[in-house]
Amino acid sequence: MLTGVSVTLFSHFWNEPLDWTVYSILAYAFIVLFGTIAAFWLFQAAAEIIPADVAGMMETFDPVAATLLSMIFLGVSVNSWECIGGALILGAVAFLAVPSKHPFLIHYSRKARSKFSQTDKD
Template sequence: IGVFLIVTGGSLKSLNVSMMGLIMGLGSGLTGALYVILPQKLIKQVGSGTATSWALLLTGIVVTFFNHFWNESLNWSFGAVLAYAFIVIFGTIAAFWLFQAAAELIPSDVAGMMETLDPVSATVLGVLFLGLTVNICELIGGVLILATVVVLAIPSKHPSLYKHRRNKGS
């Protein structure tokens, strides 16, 4: 409901994102769940740094087949080089490495749950840095997402869930 309120702004007549943005967002959620769950065995064997390094290298090679970066004319000014370096180092390498390192330390379901904060953080950053405005429905949506994460993070007292958590080592 929280994501729905953020995406629609409380109105069913329009979306705050384009249809392509909505499709990419849903695909991102699906693949986000997959990249948390699928590599757990590999990460335990080789560590998050090695797994992330190979994943980024192979991803870069595959993307090159679809996006021929050498055909783009780029403005390689000093500011542009700093911007690209920032995106590569902090927006890609550090973000994925830190996320996989966290997923190595906490259960993958908790790591996946934390990823639901992406729409909230995108909204907050948009307001702070891009001058976007947020209506009351979007604000309520963000609060609902945060509340859901907090409620799910509280350890359960239910006997069957407690047993499940204890067996997983948490």
């Protein structure tokens, strides 16, 4: 939401003329149905099968995968800022995948695991 609001400071979408044709309405419906609703439903279904932390990490690869696929299939060019953003995403995923050695985080994760294991027994 913050990104959308900040973009409106530079690009005033309400000043752009819209030409709603049958094709544009179908394209918009396709994006809403398959790009949003179906994608979220499939993510929820996968989260029931695989662990939540794995599903969360896989979800972080979504922007990178979308960029790579658009480069391969649509011929989209990527600038240096987008490469830096992709590298930051991959770096954050790699950082989160490494177990933490910080004492507070170790204590917190043990406490959380014991809490969840107690609720499973109840």
